[in-house]
Amino acid sequence: xxxxxxxxxxxxxxxxxxxxxxxxxxxxxxxxxxxxxxxxxxxxxxxxxxxxxxxxxxxxxxxxxxxxxxxxxxxxxxxxxxxxxxxxxxxxxxxxxxxxxxxxxxxxxxxxxxxxxxxxxxxxxxxxxxxxxxxxxxxxxxxxxxxxxxx
Amino acid sequence: xxxxxxxxxxxxxxxxxxxxxxxxxxxxxxxxxxxxxxxxxxxxxxxxxxxxxxxxxxxxxxxxxxxxxxxxxxxxxxxxxxxxxxxxxxxxxxxxxxxxxxxxxxxxxxxxxxxxxxxxxxxxxxxxxxxxxxxxxxxxxxxxxxxxxxxxxxxxxxxxxxxxxxxxxxxxxxxxxxxxxxxxxxxxxxxxxxxxxxxxxxxxxxxxxxxxxxxxxxxxxxxxxxxxxxxxxxxxxxxxxxxxxxxxxxxxxxxxxxxxxxxxxxxxxxxxxxxxxxxxxxxxxxxxxxxxxxxxxxxxxxxxxxxxxxxxxxxxxxxxxxxxxxxxxxxxxxxxxxxxxxxxxxxxxxxxxxxxxxxxxxxxxxxxxxxxxxxxxxxxxxxxxxxxxxxxxxxxxxxxxxxxxxxxxxxxxxxxxxxxxxxxxxxxxxxxxx
Numbered sequence: 001x002x003x004x005x006x007x008x009x010x011x012x013x014x015x016x017x018x019x020x021x022x023x024x025x026x027x028x029x030x031x032x033x034x035x036x037x038x039x040x041x042x043x044x045x046x047x048x049x050x051x052x053x054x055x056x057x058x059x060x061x062x063x064x065x066x067x068x069x070x071x072x073x074x075x076x077x078x079x080x081x082x083x084x085x086x087x088x089x090x091x092x093x094x095x096x097x098x099x100x101x102x103x104x105x106x107x108x109x110x111x112x113x114x115x116x117x118x119x120x121x122x123x124x125x126x127x128x129x130x131x132x133x134x135x136x137x138x139x140x141x142x143x144x145x146x147x148x149x150x151x
Numbered sequence: 152x153x154x155x156x157x158x159x160x161x162x163x164x165x166x167x168x169x170x171x172x173x174x175x176x177x178x179x180x181x182x183x184x185x186x187x188x189x190x191x192x193x194x195x196x197x198x199x200x201x202x203x204x205x206x207x208x209x210x211x212x213x214x215x216x217x218x219x220x221x222x223x224x225x226x227x228x229x230x231x232x233x234x235x236x237x238x239x240x241x242x243x244x245x246x247x248x249x250x251x252x253x254x255x256x257x258x259x260x261x262x263x264x265x266x267x268x269x270x271x272x273x274x275x276x277x278x279x280x281x282x283x284x285x286x287x288x289x290x291x292x293x294x295x296x297x298x299x300x301x302x303x304x305x306x307x308x309x310x311x312x313x314x315x316x317x318x319x320x321x322x323x324x325x326x327x328x329x330x331x332x333x334x335x336x337x338x339x340x341x342x343x344x345x346x347x348x349x350x351x352x353x354x355x356x357x358x359x360x361x362x363x364x365x366x367x368x369x370x371x372x373x374x375x376x377x378x379x380x381x382x383x384x385x386x387x388x389x390x391x392x393x394x395x396x397x398x399x400x401x402x403x404x405x406x407x408x409x410x411x412x413x414x415x416x417x418x419x420x421x422x423x424x425x426x427x428x429x430x431x432x433x434x435x436x437x438x439x440x441x442x443x444x445x446x447x448x449x450x451x452x453x454x455x456x457x458x459x460x461x462x463x464x465x466x467x468x469x470x471x472x473x474x475x476x477x478x479x480x481x482x483x484x485x486x487x488x489x490x491x492x493x494x495x496x497x498x499x500x501x502x503x504x505x506x507x508x509x510x511x512x513x514x515x516x517x518x519x520x521x522x523x524x525x526x527x528x529x530x531x532x533x534x535x536x537x538x539x540x541x542x543x544x545x546x547x548x549x550x551x552x553x554x555x556x557x558x559x560x561x562x563x564x565x566x567x568x569x570x571x572x573x574x575x576x577x578x579x580x581x582x583x584x585x
Contacts (some may be wrong), residue, residue, distance in 0.1 A: 032371035
């Protein structure tokens, strides 16, 4: 039995400990804001926070989540929208939008360690999150806008 | 429910049959819901008090339903075309609800492929909005006993400036629904300077949902009691299953069963490619079960396909004389006279579409009817292939369109939607194929 906290709610999981967190979130808890893209940690669409750090949920086995705090796009704005979500909307970042929950979770983690990132720091911090529509310029602008806003 | 159309479904369908596949022939489509109508599903626009066309409905509470019949994959088309309707209707965008169309030929061709949605439907949408607006003006002028020419519309209401009277669209919906739908030539369009929305940069109606994780893509579709499936496809095109282990996958907790899928009947087009499906309680279990299938394949004649050989063939074909598509100037003599000649060969490999959201679909076969939810660019193609695969009529295939996590043309092919329908029929439950 694995105990963990997802979006502030305690959960006990009695299943395949090798099941990636992604499928626990999506199929069991039905938190479908976290997306499945590649399944092998290459695209970043499945990014969530584990104890505040960005992880690829598609390659994070449930066994490694014991005792951890998981946060997904559905709960990242504890009181309404997170400033990164606001910046994403104000900058009109998404096209198809499929990668954007992962992009935002990655951006939030980046801002927590680098509150005022330069273009280079944004490019480096976001490099492993792919957007097939190519919204990278707007992602960068939205991160800068969010960085200007007080948390 | 009121029905104001005098065009029978049959008459309408005959009229539609003459239009080209590219929908340019489709102009204003009249409302076609009659007592003869056999649609298995109706949109909110269809069910609204006033529904002068398949694209528009207005309720007594003033809610305006506008049907989006194109698929949303990031171009914002699902917002753009309804916005055009709203502009011509003088509707308040805040009162508009966008109704995603299900596959139905009354909308013309749904296939959102080829970057022509605005070009092909701009006029249709303007006409749809303006027609409803004319009917609302007529209803108000009749109620006030003044000429329609003295009335005009402002956001969401008809006004009579001379007397300062005003009626909201909701208040007029019922009376307007009893009027005949005006002819296209009696429907004036707005002047460009009167546009509220067109060209003003309105954001996607899905923006907030996308940014909060609430947006529903095909990957996120859900039906009560559904199972999950994952399919091991032939590794070589047109390959067939010789044998596989039907038992080993069942050792994976959560796996229910394995199901072989028939190979396609040539030509393939977008039929399912065949293979073996693993049905499970969750996607992960289905993936794990697939690894234990131990399929022995008959790869068929494509087994010897060689990319390098094929490349040589293409190169040599490209140098053969062939049909001239465009001739401009005399290249040979220009080369002969040139001081410097630069020559280069360009070759690009086959590119996969690589949408980030995989080919995924949910289908439920129940009581002789399929209901599917899919991130498809072409729900009518899904309707066609499912009706063929399952031997049911197209009217018995209801295809809902979710958001698409990228399409790039690949999601115009409906093979993956057919797979879900075929599997659902076989297992008797709703199933999502990932």
